Amino acid sequence: MNSSNRATLTISKIRKGTVIDHIPAGKALDILRLLKITGKEGLRIAIIMNVESKKLGKKDIIKIEGKELGPEEVNIIALIAPTATINIVEDFEVKKKFRVEVPEIIEGIFRCPNPTCITAKQGEPIKPRFRVVSRNPLRLQCEYCGTIITEKEMMEYRG
Numbered sequence: 001m002n003s004s005n006r007a008t009l010t011i012s013k014i015r016k017g018t019v020i021d022h023i024p025a026g027k028a029l030d031i032l033r034l035l036k037i038t039g040k041e042g043l044r045i046a047i048i049m050n051v052e053s054k055k056l057g058k059k060d061i062i063k064i065e066g067k068e069l070g071p072e073e074v075n076i077i078a079l080i081a082p083t084a085t086i087n088i089v090e091d092f093e094v095k096k097k098f099r100v101e102v103p104e105i106i107e108g109i110f111r112c113p114n115p116t117c118i119t120a121k122q123g124e125p126i127k128p129r130f131r132v133v134s135r136n137p138l139r140l141q142c143e144y145c146g147t148i149i150t151e152k153e154m155m156e157y158r159g
Helices: 028-034 071-080 151-156
Strands: 017-024 044-053 057-065 085-090 093-099 105-107 129-135 138-142 148-150
Touching: 017 028, 028 044, 028 057, 028 071, 028 151, 071 151, 138 151, 148 151
Parallel strands: none
Antiparallel strands: 017 057, 017 085, 044 057, 085 093, 105 129, 129 138, 138 148
């Protein structure tokens, strides 16, 4: 098939919102799950998965109309997709673009899986707090009890 016959898929630009680009292929749904975006919020969301990428081979892209991500949400994306870029769009134009960065400390995003951890006790005002001990593969360690969680386990222990 020559390039003039190649079928293309066009996803319309968003007026105002966020585009998450350079997500490793197959991770878009994990990101939405961790951001607790279900589609029931009424936001217009486009998910493009397994598209060609010069840098990654294949990548996913998420477009969210009407939502600008906060710092905690950007940190969640960095944990699952450290290669991602965030584009803030206003009036159909990218106004701000930046790469995500894996934070050293993650607080209040994941529950500690250790049932004896102080953060798991009912009525304790302490938020779970994890330190990055490895970036590749990603591993986080609870600062209170030392329990380690992996990227795979993060999906299960989202607070």
